Structures are given as C-alpha cells and as structure tokens.
Amino acid sequence: MKKMLMIPGVVMVLMLANPVMNAAQAQTKKKAQAAAGAKASPADIAAGKELLSTSDCLACHKVDVKLVGPAYIDVAKKYPANEANYNKLAKKIIAGGAGAWGDIPMSPHPALSMADAKKMVKYILSVK
Ligand code: HEC
Known part of the structure; x- marks a missing residue:
C-alpha cells in the first residue's frame, strides 16, 4: 500500500521540477543563440572580402602566405571570431601600428569606417 502512494508522489515531484528544467534549457539555448549572433553573416563576410580587394590590404597581406603583414589564415588562427575581436582588429586596421606580430607596423x-573595417575583419577571421 505504501508503495502505491509513492508513485504519484514521484510523478508530482517530476512535474514540479519540469518547469525549472525547461527554464534552464531556455537559458542555455538563449546563450547559444547570443554566441551564434556574434558570428558573421555570409553577407558581411562577402562584403568584407570585396572591400579588402578594393583597398590596399593585399599589397601587404595574402590569405595563406606571410608578406609584410601576417597571412590572414594566421590572423584567423590567433583570434576567435567574436564581437570583441571584430572591434579590436577593426580599430587596429584604422589606427595602424605594430607589436602584435613583430616590429613592422601596419599603415x-x-x-575606413568602423563598419567597413569590421566587415573586413569578419572575412579575415572566417578564412581557416
Ligand atoms: C603597409 C603594409 C600593410 C597594409 C597596406 C595593410 N596591412 Fe594589415 N598588417 C600589416 C602588418 C605589418 C601587420 C602586423 C602588425 C603588428 O605586428 O601589430 C598587420 C596586421 C594586420 C592584422 C592583425 C592585427 C593584429 O593586431 O593582430 C589585420 C587584421 C590586418 N593587418 C588587416 C589589414 C587590412 C584589412 C588591411 C587593408 C585595409 C591591411 N591590413 C593593410 C601590414 C599592412
């Protein structure tokens, strides 16, 4: 008889715990979506590639070979594609400077606008 009473009790506990579990799952999903939102859209990447080829970048950079500046695949290996790195590298392209890869400065x-520079960075960090 005691056993019979326990079964509904267990079911009740599971039912009560369910909304809590759902909330936790929703939270995890939201976080995953936010992280995905930081990923570059294919349109931005294509625009960045185009902008890059019409600027002076390719005089000093190649995708897979180091010229004056680092190869873009090496840049992509060093910096994960996320919003913080898009901003950091876009600022660096606009300001120029040395120190991250050696003593030779980037002009x-x-x-360049911040928006265009960021698209370029989205393209660069997508080459892997
Ligand atoms: C005169 C040569 C030159 C030109 C032109 C040039 N770069 Fe660079 N770039 C460099 C050098 C040298 C470095 C390494 C700088 C350092 O060590 O901090 C560099 C570094 C970078 C980095 C990595 C920065 C870091 O802090 O790790 C990115 C991204 C980049 N360049 C993108 C571009 C883009 C986009 C353009 C075109 C708008 C461009 N570069 C034009 C020479 C150049």
Missing part, C-alpha cells in the same frame, strides 16, 4: 587607414 593606418583613417578613411
């Missing part, structure tokens, strides 16, 4: 690109 500044003051005419």
Whole structure:
C-alpha cells in the first residue's frame, strides 16, 4: 500500500521540477543563440572580402602566405571570431601600428569606417 502512494508522489515531484528544467534549457539555448549572433553573416563576410580587394590590404597581406603583414589564415588562427575581436582588429586596421606580430607596423587607414573595417575583419577571421 505504501508503495502505491509513492508513485504519484514521484510523478508530482517530476512535474514540479519540469518547469525549472525547461527554464534552464531556455537559458542555455538563449546563450547559444547570443554566441551564434556574434558570428558573421555570409553577407558581411562577402562584403568584407570585396572591400579588402578594393583597398590596399593585399599589397601587404595574402590569405595563406606571410608578406609584410601576417597571412590572414594566421590572423584567423590567433583570434576567435567574436564581437570583441571584430572591434579590436577593426580599430587596429584604422589606427595602424605594430607589436602584435613583430616590429613592422601596419599603415593606418583613417578613411575606413568602423563598419567597413569590421566587415573586413569578419572575412579575415572566417578564412581557416
Ligand atoms: C603597409 C603594409 C600593410 C597594409 C597596406 C595593410 N596591412 Fe594589415 N598588417 C600589416 C602588418 C605589418 C601587420 C602586423 C602588425 C603588428 O605586428 O601589430 C598587420 C596586421 C594586420 C592584422 C592583425 C592585427 C593584429 O593586431 O593582430 C589585420 C587584421 C590586418 N593587418 C588587416 C589589414 C587590412 C584589412 C588591411 C587593408 C585595409 C591591411 N591590413 C593593410 C601590414 C599592412
């Protein structure tokens, strides 16, 4: 008889725990979506590639070979594709400077907008 009473009890506990578990799952899903949202859209990557080929970048950079500047695949290996790195590297492209890869500085690109520079970075960090 005691056993018979325990079964509904267990079912009740499971039913009560269910919304809590669902909330935790929703939280995890939201976090995953936010992380995915930081990923570059194919449109931005394509625009970045185009912008890059019409600027002076390829005079010093190649995708897979180090020239004056690091190969873009090496840049992509060093920095994970996320919003913080998009911003950091876009600023560096606009300001120029040395120190991350050696003593040779990158020329500044003051005419470049932050939005365009970020698209370029999204493309660069997508080559792997
Ligand atoms: C005059 C040569 C030159 C040109 C032109 C040039 N770069 Fe660079 N770039 C470099 C050098 C040298 C470095 C390494 C700088 C360092 O060590 O901090 C570099 C580094 C970078 C990095 C990595 C920065 C870091 O902090 O790790 C990115 C991204 C980059 N360049 C993108 C671009 C883009 C996009 C353009 C075109 C708008 C461009 N570069 C034009 C020479 C150049």
